[in-house]
Amino acid sequence: MADHTDNNVKTPVLDVQELGIDFGGLTAVNDLNMQVYDGEIVGLIGPNGAGKTTVFNLLTKVYKPSRGRIIFDGKDTAGKSVVDINKAGIARTFQNIRLFGNLSVLDNVKTGFHNVTPYSPITAILRLPKYFTSEREIDEKARDLLKIMELDKFADYTASNLPYGAQRRLEIARALATNPKLLLLDEPAAGMNPQETSELMDMIRFVRDHFKIAILLIEHDMKLVMGICERITVLNYGMMLAQGTPEEIQSNPEVIKAYLGD
């Protein structure tokens, strides 16, 4: 883009500019500016109804923005479809878990590999060698991901039979299978106990380092947010309230007011 001429500064992998969306007369998100850089873990927090999940839906094109721009990986994402965005490298998990419940744990991860699997349906019908080699390859890759998320012992379980915390980890594994540059986690620790949450924190850090990706996460568990995020954006009523390091956010009077009231 023309206004990104300062080459000495690192360009962000995600650059949100004056983003806004209205639902009828209701402005859910307005004038949001936010950047995420390579290899960063950024938190998106705010009281209930602040518009956090709406931001995720805007980033993944589930909603079309009413205003503003989303630059991903140096390209404007205007006019792209949900599938294009995933192919471009944004993957996500869901606040209300949306696994493919009747598929096995392994198959859930394999669906994530859909676009990186090189063979066509015709190859599969004719059972050409390419089908077998690439299926074996995906199988291996999927099992590796399950191992990273400590789900390997559940590989053949039906996804809906997994314990809650494991389902959340499976969503992350499935999202990682799509080979993202930016991973969006929507309340990854919701419903987890403190032990599970602290394991999840290690996993998120490991994922960032291992896959060299940026992570943007929504979370209400402040221990997790303050523990792993390098920068935090606070939303309130769809507007950005504050932005900064965990220390800055914790001592920001505006943020304290939004969370605790006057």
Place this chain on the structure above:
Amino acid sequence: MQFLSYLINGLGLGSVYAIIALGYTMVYGIAKMLNFAHGDVIMVGSYIAFFALTKFGLPFPLAVLTAILVCTVLGVVIERLAYKPLRQAPSLAVLITAIGVSYFLQNGAQILWSSSSKVFPSVISAGSISIGAASVSYLTLLTIATCIVVMICLTLFINKTKTGSAMRACSEDKGASMLMGINVNQIISITFAIGSGLAAIASVLLASTYPSVYPTMGSMPGIKAFTAAVFGGIGSVPGAFVGGLILGIIEIFAKAYISTQLSDAIVFGVLIVILLIKPTGLLGKKINVKV
């Protein structure tokens, strides 16, 4: 023994229903719509095979292949033109459109090929072999064998390929599938292509068994196969298989032991009873109500 030969004939008829029912059940499972034009795709398949055999003198396998090709394209085109624009529309609108497409195909066939029925040439040798005391025609055996092969291939395709997993993913949650990078429109097209290709196979078997080809020939087998799909649990592939076979056996037994005129009434009566006892069909998924 009469019983054995009725049973095998029932399996033969049931195999045709099963192959057609697969089309209904797959489309319902993925696009969540009832494609009532499916039966008429069978009719088109029969005409294509008929002309390929008589007018162009193609050998039988080539005629079948032509019918499969034409029906596959027809299925995809119908989906693109008639159903895709209604992706966000209420399901009733899609249902009415499907009925409209059905009449369109029937009347189109009448204009193109007239309403008088044509006699499908008998290409499969009329011989028969005896199994125990029953004599079974080659055609019946071929039909049952085709159904088994189709079923095995389809199960492998759905469970062992990436397109298959994508289809299963789409049938559960289209939104999440899209966010995982699965092109849902493409998957729906593939589903229609497979369903219509199977309809073409069924059309040749059907036209060989009852050798008359006419514009409304698809409606009755279509309705019965739809019944079979509901009977087995709509959306379930093994359900369509089991439902089709059972329906065929019931129909032949009803014809043989009770009454030829009442056989259809008995078939649909059994459906009503089954649905009263098990509303989701024999192998249908239990519908979980979230609290």
